[in-house]
Amino acid sequence: MTRRVLPYRTPSEDVVTADPWLLVIEDGEVAMPEALPDWDYHMDLHLRRTVRVDLDRARVQSGLPTDAALALAVVWTATGSNLGGPANHARLAGGGTITTEFDVLLRGADLGGLLLVDTALVLAERRRDARPSSPRRAGSVLWSDRESLRLQGDAPQFPMALIDFARTSFPDRAAWHLQISGGLDSATMGSLLLLVNERNTVTATAFENAAKPRAIDRLVLSAVYADAARIMIEHALGHDDFTEDADFPDGSLGATLLSLFHQLFAGQSINDIRLRQRNSPSLFASDLQAAVELFEVS
Template sequence: MRALPYRVPSEDIIVAEAWVLVTEDGDIAKPESLPDWDYHMDLHLRRTVRVDLGRARSESGLPTDAPLVLAAVWTATGSNLGGPAQHLRLVGGGTCTVELDVRLRGSDLGGLLLLDTALVLAERRPDARPSSPRRAGSVLWSDRESLRLQGDAPQFPMAVIDFARTSFPEGAAWHLQISGGLENATMGSLLLLVNEQNSVTASAFENAAKPRPVDRVVLSAVYADAARIMIEHALSLDDFVDDADFPDGSLGATLMSLFDQLFPSRSITDVRLRHRQSPSLFASELQAAVKIFEVS
């Protein structure tokens, strides 16, 4: 536990219920992961929090009128993005019951979603005692919960466009763009483009949160193809090697994670050699690794 340079109240001054995921079918307990999630799917989460304001202030050495704020902050490891989700100013005494209601855009997310809730001092108090919190934002209580958004399939930002207005073949159903170096952020390096004229594929992504059997087959094919493109791109780069260390959230880290997932017991050197010497066998091995069309 981190030692703070000021008094903080005991943990039980707050009773925070678990986050719930708000869906079209009603509220459900927040799961550990959402395997069917993609960047087209926004998230809506809620939690109820009860704060004993009197004890929070007295145990921190704050006056009875010190304004406090209950804040929710989100961070997504896959996109390296984050920010405030909601903040509620708490005044008065006694026990205060508040509901945090958070809506997050899927295009901003990815990887592991971290949800931090904190009770903080709302305003600076220059007259505070030395042992009491005095700076605005001083944390009196906090907790963290997480939700894994990336399952077995590679995840990336996507857009649905009309290929007839681009240089891509009009009859193609999708196209994965990869740009930048391995040190660049994944969010700025990968983009899946779906042809809106291909109704089967476009509908599959529209239904990704609740896919039909046909949608699962299409999504499996797209993700398998995307995995192939990503692995082949990685193997074409000389600096993609077994002992490479890429920054978190970078394209290199994403490609390395995908490689380790698909070829857990093999070295990059071995797989690169297979790709060069027998590309057809490599393609079959990759197809088996992504478990194409193994849909429920």
């Protein structure tokens, strides 16, 4: 087991007592589960946690003076959206044991993939008079822990985010953009992200109505699925190691793309489709339209 070694003294783990994160639901509170299989990007997450810190011991064991200002900070990161940021912050002053209640609300539109929630006890202010072995920079971590929650809703086929394209490098009038990053061995939930332009009300509304789509919504969702499938298959074919006998890890991007390929081109070889895509892209595009059954909505 590896352990991170910091260049300064830190207190023992038991100076902080952190209760498990609780997920706030309509009926009350439940322990935060490992995964939310029914999550989608419309679902905001409301989390609560109680943390107790023995300030006197934390300072003494870190070699800090009795007036050193400490703070508790909560930071979140979502692998599906590649977003993150501070969730809550509490400055700790005085002595004795301080109890802090954290109440965090995270927008579903900002999430996706694996949600990581980090809680840390840090030095709140720079100490110019600190000993050589003591923390001195503001933000120096004295204690931390991390809990995770996998968000893998069935409504979207991969992580999604509703954003304003005018604030990005994407064309303002584009309706959506499928972002693919990482290698074929990377986790799918951290490699795919469908960005929907909130300014395109037709597309944004279609996803809002995904559970009970109207006729127009079904057509829009069909177009998005077809375009996403094309981008994913083209991305896969661009990798020479994307072959029938490739052994990609479960949950990896390669495994997801291989499954999609066999779903769309059952009985056909990857090499044949790769050659068709390179030599006759227009025919490949038509084959893909037929495979995804574009606009064949019930």
